[in-house]
Amino acid sequence: MALRVAVQMDPIEHINTAGDSSFALMLEAQARGHGLFHYLAPALSAEAGRVRARARALSVSRESNAHFQWLAEPQTLDLADDVDVVLMRQDPPFDMGYITATHLLEMVAGQTLIVNDPTEVRNAPEKLFVLRYPDLMPPTLVTRSLKDAMDFRARHGAVVIKPLYGNAGAAVFLIDKADSNLPALTELFGSVWREPFMVQAFLPSVAAGDKRIVLVDGEPAGAINRLPKSGEIRSNLAAGGSAQSTDLTPREAEICARIGPDLKARGLIFVGIDVIGGHLTEINVTSPTGIVAIDRFNGSNTPARIWDAIEARLKAR
Numbered sequence: 001m002a003l004r005v006a007v008q009m010d011p012i013e014h015i016n017t018a019g020d021s022s023f024a025l026m027l028e029a030q031a032r033g034h035g036l037f038h039y040l041a042p043a044l045s046a047e048a049g050r051v052r053a054r055a056r057a058l059s060v061s062r063e064s065n066a067h068f069q070w071l072a073e074p075q076t077l078d079l080a081d082d083v084d085v086v087l088m089r090q091d092p093p094f095d096m097g098y099i100t101a102t103h104l105l106e107m108v109a110g111q112t113l114i115v116n117d118p119t120e121v122r123n124a125p126e127k128l129f130v131l132r133y134p135d136l137m138p139p140t141l142v143t144r145s146l147k148d149a150m151d152f153r154a155r156h157g158a159v160v161i162k163p164l165y166g167n168a169g170a171a172v173f174l175i176d177k178a179d180s181n182l183p184a185l186t187e188l189f190g191s192v193w194r195e196p197f198m199v200q201a202f203l204p205s206v207a208a209g210d211k212r213i214v215l216v217d218g219e220p221a222g223a224i225n226r227l228p229k230s231g232e233i234r235s236n237l238a239a240g241g242s243a244q245s246t247d248l249t250p251r252e253a254e255i256c257a258r259i260g261p262d263l264k265a266r267g268l269i270f271v272g273i274d275v276i277g278g279h280l281t282e283i284n285v286t287s288p289t290g291i292v293a294i295d296r297f298n299g300s301n302t303p304a305r306i307w308d309a310i311e312a313r314l315k316a317r
Contacts, residue, residue, distance in 0.1 A: 001311075002032075002033045002034055002035065003029070003032075003034040003035070003084040003085055003311075003314070004034070004035050004037070004082065004083050004084045004085070005026075005029050005034045005035065005036050005037065005083070005084065005085045005086075005087065006037040006038075006039060006053065006055055006077060006079065006083045006085070006086045006087070007022060007025075007026060007036065007037065007038050007039075007086075007087045007089055008039055008040070008041055008044075008053070008086060008087065008088050008089060008090055008101070008105075009022050009038065009040075009087070009089040009090050009287075010040070010090055010091055011040065012038055012058070012067075012068050013068075015067075017062070017064055017067045018064070018292070019289075019292045019293065020289075020292070021089075021287075021288065021289045021290065021291045021292060022087065022089040022287070023060065023067070024291055024292050024295075024302075024303045025087060025089075025303050025306060025307070026060045027060055027062065027303065028301075028303035028304055028306075028307050029307060030059065030060055032307060034085075035057065036057065036058055036059065036060065037055040037056065037057050037058070037077060037083070038055060038056055038058050038068075039053040039054060039055035039056070039077075040090070041090045041097065041098070041101045042097075043055065044101060044104045044105075046104050046107065049107070050078055050080065051078075051079045051080065051104050051105070051107050051108050052076050052077060052078055052079065053076070053077050053079060054074050054075070054076055054077075055074065055075065055076075055077050056070050056071075056072060056073070056074050056075070057070070057071040057072045057075075058070050058071055059071060079105070079108045079112055080108040080111040080112055081111075083112050084112060084113065084314065085112065085113045085114075085115060085310060085314070086105060086108075086112055086113070086114045086115070087115050088101070088102075088105060088114055088115065088116060088118060088121065088286075088287075089287050090287060091167065091286075091287050092165065092166075092167040092286050092287065093165055093166065093167060094125050094126075094165040094167075094286055095165065098286070099122055101118070102118035102119065102121050102122040103118075103122070105118040106118045106119050106122075113310065113313055113314055113317070115269050115270065115310055116267065116268045116269055116270060116271075116285050116286075117266060117267030117268065119267075120266040120267055120268055120285070121268075121285050121286055123266075124266070124268065124283065124285045125164065125165060125286075126167075126282045126283060126284050126285065126286065127142075127162070127164045127165075127198050127282060128142075128164060129283045129285070130280060130281065130282055130283045132262075133258065133259060133280060136255055136258065136259075136279070136280040137200075137279055137280050137281065138200050138201045138203055138276075138279040138281065139152075139155075139156050139200065139201040140198065140199070140200045140201075141198070141199040141200075142164070142196045142197070142198050142199075143196050143197070143199065144186075144189075144190055144196045144197070146182070146183055146186040146187075149161075149182060149186055149199050150182065152199050153175065153177060153182065153199070154177075156201040156202075157176075157177045157201065157202065158174060158175065158176045158177055158201075158202035159174075159175050159199050159200060159201060159202055160172060160173065160174055160175075160199070160200045160201075160202050161173045161175060161182075161185060161186075161189070161197055161198070161199050162197065162198050162200075163189065163192075163193055163195070163197055163198075164193075164195050164196060164197060164198055165193075165195065167286075173185060174202060200281070203276045203277050203279060205276055205277030206228065206276050206277070207228070208225075208227075208277070209225035209226060209227050209244070209246070209276075210225075210226045210228070210274055210275075210276050210281075211223055211224070211225050211226070211246060211252065211274070211275045211276070212224050212226055212272050212273070212274055212289075212290040213248065213252060213255075213256065213272070213273050213274075213275060214270070214271070214272050214288065214290055214291055214294060214302060215256060215259075215260055215263060215270075215271045215272075215273065216269065216270060216302070216305045216306050216309050217263075217264050217269050217309040217312075218260035218261055218262075218263045218264030218265075219256075219260060220248060220253070220256045220260070221291075221294070221300070221302050221305050221306075222291075222294035222295070222298050222300055222302060223246050223247070223248060223252070223294065224243045224244065224245070224246060224290055224293045224294050224297065225243065225244045225245070225246035226242070226243055227242050227243075227244060229242070243293045243297075244297075245297035245298070249278065251278040252275055252278070255273070255275060255280050256273075259273070259280075259283065263283075267313075268285050269306065269309050269310060269313070270288055270306050271283060271284065271285050271288055272284040272288030272289065272290055291303060291306075
């Protein structure tokens, strides 16, 4: 069954095709005979109960210097009538623009399959959704209070401070127990962001890697271990980390078994979780990455597994 697939993502002209998960999903969709459309989140509009997007049909290719080709001029798609699947794949930040896009896509979710489910994407921001599983996490505080942050550090030693709605390791700071910068950093976070920030006990085991585990419809599909570069605590590949092959430990399998059924029930088909030293630190649902590296190490085909799950969902509707 050929599907009409609209991909809501960042400009395709600028992606890194060697590691981009959205591009890998597009290649697999095209290999299955599905038609592809591309549009940017600001191209969404709504009128009289109809949600539309100004999009362009395209084909994709593994050729690095010619990785896509427009097949037609821009056209307005009715996302309820003209499309079978929307892949919501634009990168964070998870700001009001992102939230607005989830509200608009929610209006057509009963007719068109949105991956991931926009209501649940809105309800599951990476650093807040994970708080539902406190026994799987390192000691964690969400606050705007300097006193609370100081008390937390006094109890747990060195801490990592990060914004709730950041991405790719941006604005993540390690503050040692005796570091006098905690008051200034708390002041800075309060002036830049209106939201609280997250304080976590520092896990020295991050030196051995921060594992990204991909779950497809609630089941683990593979993992990579991301190593921080010298002098860094951030292991995000976008922040200069490097990837290596890995397998799941019994503890990591236990974490997947705990959260997997909840992810599946919420319509979160493609999820990436981060685990450091057996501690769950994030549940990434907005635009998860890592499948290209996983497949390179394991010889697997995670995009195919994701599309199998999508097609099964459509058949069950």
